Amino acid sequence: MFKVNTNFQKLPGSYLFSTIGKKVAAYSAEHPDSDIIRLGIGDVTQPIAPAIIEALHRSVDEMGNASTFRGYAPDLGYDFLRNAIADSDYKSRGCDISADEVFVSDGAKSDSADIQELFAADSVIAVCDPVYPVYVDSNVMAGRCGIWDANLEKWSDIIYMPTTAENHFVPEFPSKTPDVIYLCLPNNPTGTTLTKLQLQEWVDYANKNGALIIFDAAYEAYISEADVPHSIYECEGARTCAIEIRSFSKNAGFTGVRLGFTIVPKDLIFDGVSLHSMWARRHGTKFNGAPYIIQRAGEAVYSDAGRAQLKEQVGYYMNNAKTIYTGLQEAGFEVYGGVNAPYIWLKTPNNMTSWEFFDYLLNNAQVVGTPGSGFGPSGEHYFRLTAFGTYENSVRALDRIKKL
Amino acid sequence: MFKVNTNFQKLPGSYLFSTIGKKVAAYSAEHPDSDIIRLGIGDVTQPIAPAIIEALHRSVDEMGNASTFRGYAPDLGYDFLRNAIADSDYKSRGCDISADEVFVSDGAKSDSADIQELFAADSVIAVCDPVYPVYVDSNVMAGRCGIWDANLEKWSDIIYMPTTAENHFVPEFPSKTPDVIYLCLPNNPTGTTLTKLQLQEWVDYANKNGALIIFDAAYEAYISEADVPHSIYECEGARTCAIEIRSFSKNAGFTGVRLGFTIVPKDLIFDGVSLHSMWARRHGTKFNGAPYIIQRAGEAVYSDAGRAQLKEQVGYYMNNAKTIYTGLQEAGFEVYGGVNAPYIWLKTPNNMTSWEFFDYLLNNAQVVGTPGSGFGPSGEHYFRLTAFGTYENSVRALDRIKKL
Numbered sequence: 148m149f150k151v152n153t154n155f156q157k158l159p160g161s162y163l164f165s166t167i168g169k170k171v172a173a174y175s176a177e178h179p180d181s182d183i184i185r186l187g188i189g190d191v192t193q194p195i196a197p198a199i200i201e202a203l204h205r206s207v208d209e210m211g212n213a214s215t216f217r218g219y220a221p222d223l224g225y226d227f228l229r230n231a232i233a234d235s236d237y238k239s240r241g242c243d244i245s246a247d248e249v250f251v252s253d254g255a256k257s258d259s260a261d262i263q264e265l266f267a268a269d270s271v272i273a274v275c276d277p278v279y280p281v282y283v284d285s286n287v288m289a290g291r292c293g294i295w296d297a298n299l300e301k302w303s304d305i306i307y308m309p310t311t312a313e314n315h316f317v318p319e320f321p322s323k324t325p326d327v328i329y330l331c332l333p334n335n336p337t338g339t340t341l342t343k344l345q346l347q348e349w350v351d352y353a354n355k356n357g358a359l360i361i362f363d364a365a366y367e368a369y370i371s372e373a374d375v376p377h378s379i380y381e382c383e384g385a386r387t388c389a390i391e392i393r394s395f396s397k398n399a400g401f402t403g404v405r406l407g408f409t410i411v412p413k414d415l416i417f418d419g420v421s422l423h424s425m426w427a428r429r430h431g432t433k434f435n436g437a438p439y440i441i442q443r444a445g446e447a448v449y450s451d452a453g454r455a456q457l458k459e460q461v462g463y464y465m466n467n468a469k470t471i472y473t474g475l476q477e478a479g480f481e482v483y484g485g486v487n488a489p490y491i492w493l494k495t496p497n498n499m500t501s502w503e504f505f506d507y508l509l510n511n512a513q514v515v516g517t518p519g520s521g522f523g524p525s526g527e528h529y530f531r532l533t534a535f536g537t538y539e540n541s542v543r544a545l546d547r548i549k550k551l
Numbered sequence: 552m553f554k555v556n557t558n559f560q561k562l563p564g565s566y567l568f569s570t571i572g573k574k575v576a577a578y579s580a581e582h583p584d585s586d587i588i589r590l591g592i593g594d595v596t597q598p599i600a601p602a603i604i605e606a607l608h609r610s611v612d613e614m615g616n617a618s619t620f621r622g623y624a625p626d627l628g629y630d631f632l633r634n635a636i637a638d639s640d641y642k643s644r645g646c647d648i649s650a651d652e653v654f655v656s657d658g659a660k661s662d663s664a665d666i667q668e669l670f671a672a673d674s675v676i677a678v679c680d681p682v683y684p685v686y687v688d689s690n691v692m693a694g695r696c697g698i699w700d701a702n703l704e705k706w707s708d709i710i711y712m713p714t715t716a717e718n719h720f721v722p723e724f725p726s727k728t729p730d731v732i733y734l735c736l737p738n739n740p741t742g743t744t745l746t747k748l749q750l751q752e753w754v755d756y757a758n759k760n761g762a763l764i765i766f767d768a769a770y771e772a773y774i775s776e777a778d779v780p781h782s783i784y785e786c787e788g789a790r791t792c793a794i795e796i797r798s799f800s801k802n803a804g805f806t807g808v809r810l811g812f813t814i815v816p817k818d819l820i821f822d823g824v825s826l827h828s829m830w831a832r833r834h835g836t837k838f839n840g841a842p843y844i845i846q847r848a849g850e851a852v853y854s855d856a857g858r859a860q861l862k863e864q865v866g867y868y869m870n871n872a873k874t875i876y877t878g879l880q881e882a883g884f885e886v887y888g889g890v891n892a893p894y895i896w897l898k899t900p901n902n903m904t905s906w907e908f909f910d911y912l913l914n915n916a917q918v919v920g921t922p923g924s925g926f927g928p929s930g931e932h933y934f935r936l937t938a939f940g941t942y943e944n945s946v947r948a949l950d951r952i953k954k955l
Binding site: 148149150151152153155156158165188190191192193194195197200203204207208210211212213216217218219220253254256257260261264265266267268269270280281284285288290324326327356357358359400402403404405417418420422425428429431432433434435436437438439440441 | 552553554555556557559560562569592594595596597598599601604607608611612614615616617620621622623624657658660661664665668669670671672673674684685688689692694728730731760761762763804806807808809821822824826829832833835836837838839840841842843844845
């Protein structure tokens with residue numbers, strides 16, 4: 148008799164962004180003429196850069212020609228892309244990462260969710276609070292997080308590391324040692340980050356305690372300050388304790404194109420087992436490679452023209468971030484993030500809950516953001532706005548907020 | 552202290568096709584001038600059809616334009632594609648499947664591997680023997696198959712259903728009732744299939760025993776005989792017992808383009824839990840949708856021009872299948888499959904093992920096939936050739952084999 152994986156049923160309610168979608172749809176239905184500005188979900192709005200469009204057209208033509216057609220891609224990614232990544236994202240920054248430690252995938256979300264397949268069933272994970280929900284939910288689905296406490300809004304077996312204004316959004320070493328530590332830096336949702344020295348302390352902590360760090364660097368392209376590391380491999384000793392996940396979604400607008408990669412260094416050996424070999428086996432068994440044309444698009448990200456165009460695109464979003472950040476400050480809000488990340492994290496006014504502020508903003512300014520509490524209990528009384536809208540909408544949204 | 556998922560270490564040796572790749576590479580290195588013909592891995596060789604190339608160019612242009620750019624796709628797939636699939640693959644065949652029961656993915660391999668996330672940890676799975684390795688390996692990685700017996704070449708907790716010439720490649724109902732039954736029809740690797748009446752018996756068996764059928768219909772486009780079902784939903788009662796997985800790899804040559812889909816009917820309720828809701832949650836948490844441009848390519852598969860061009864493409868490969876099948880018969884081999892599938896399954900001559908025949912064929916005819924034993928112990932003394940090469944190579948390969 149078939150029985151389901153009952154871990155799915157432990158997951159509370161529905162996914163954060165579906166709830167937001169439903170609330171916005173309901174508001175739109177009641178106010179069909181309303182002009183809603185969406186600064187909620189982290190989706191980009193600028194079109195794909197010309198150099199990448201050219202690469203896509205070129206590779207599409209190759210696929211239509213018998214002499215240049217490509218069938219199954221290598222499971223782990225084409226060498227042309229793995230080399231470009233290793234050279235441009237790592238070697239050029241002095242990080243000792245080789246092309247065959249790069250695993251190309253269909254995106255950072257898949258990798259963030261799938262990476263837990265490498266962990267023992269009873270592994271204890273530590274996450275920042277607030278946190279990108281995928282880390283937790285993917286572990287819950289695998290039966291790893293214990294019981295959901297609806298009052299605390301916490302899982303019994305997860306170690307939460309609060310990051311709030313009180314500790315300047317720097318997670319503290321937990322009292323119980325975790326087996327796995329998820330770090331997303333620059334952070335989603337808070338938009339804050341750590342300096343290289345602060346991250347080095349986490350690398351040292353992990354190496355000392357035999358813990359594995361899952362380092363999500365999806366927002367690396369938005370770093371503007373010199374002492375903020377772009378990769379965890381800028382820290383000494385990271386090759387023996389850290390996996391790094393990267394995305395093309397935010398640096399090149401690939402949210403609808405789908406491409407990402409994960410770095411699994413060959414020095415990651417636990418109990419004599421190589422995580423590099425395990426991840427290769429995982430990819431070989433459960434994945435069939437990213438599309439050839441999309442991998443060529445990824446390669447174009449690293450071309451001279453691609454770099455120049457994307458620098459401009461990231462600059463455009465960062466200008467939005469500045470507009471939102473400054474505008475919120477002028478309106479009297481307590482504001483964080485936005486300097487090394489496309490996310491602006493604000494304290495809700497008048498002790499409103501995050502969802503109260505969501506409703507307030509939707510009803511009174513027709514601006515959609517993301518309630519901080521949706522990312523964890525320590526996100527309560529915070530709220531996330533993203534810089535991924537258009538400049539015009541960012542300005543208009545702030546004009547409305549200032550008038551509240 | 553981090554501990555790995557030790558289930559990975561239970562997997563014996565390396566993946567079938569990697570081993571073949573290494574053997575071929577070694578042969579090539581020793582015989583640099585050899586002209587090797589590859590009829591091994593199920594990869595296609597014909598370029599993407601013009602109607603699909605046009606759709607790709609069109610959607611690439613949309614992505615380069617701010618007014619038509621698309622960010623995150625709906626996790627479950629764009630409506631234009633889900634509707635095309637529901638209408639063309641199901642409703643037109645009288646199958647009661649609606650668009651919101653179609654889950655678009657990056658390919659059938661991912662879905663085949665990931666679908667086990669819905670099963671309880673102690674589920675007992677049944678597979679045909681020989682079998683596509685992904686079904687088994689993905690369950691092993693999740694700790695579900697017991698212990699590997701290297702002598703029997705079987706997992707202690709898997710139910711194997713032999714399909715050999717002796718039972719005309721029709722699996723028999725196992726003595727112990729499984730929780731999950733994987734059926735791939737038309738079959739990979741044997742190229743054989745079941746009639747609608749024979750499949751109906753499996754649907755009845757599953758409904759009677761409360762089992763779930765995972766029906767892999769990746770080769771559906773190759774069916775030429777009238778009494779062979781294209782979908783399991785042609786059978787009465789399949790909506791309450793079956794999930795169907797489909798691919799664009801073989802009907803449209805998308806092995807390097809990556810697109811597939813899975814049908815999870817809303818009537819699949821076990822212990823009050825909807826598998827449709829579970830799979831939606833799974834996609835929402837662990838997947839970010841297939842690329843927009845690739846989904847437009849999928850849509851073009853169902854256009855009038857696309858259909859006409861792909862009918863010709865499938866016909867081309869089926870002509871290869873006929874060439875190989877007939878040629879092997881003429882050469883005195885015992886041959887199966889090849890009529891409703893692109894795979895030809897032959898009995899090795901002189902009681903050679905599958906790997907002995909692999910080496911024999913590589914060394915004496917420079918033809919690469921796939922050893923039947925790589926798909927399971929009942930595949931021993933069989934060998935798979937695929938029709939996915941060019942016509943010229945299919946003819947040349949058979950000329951060489953006939954001369955052996």
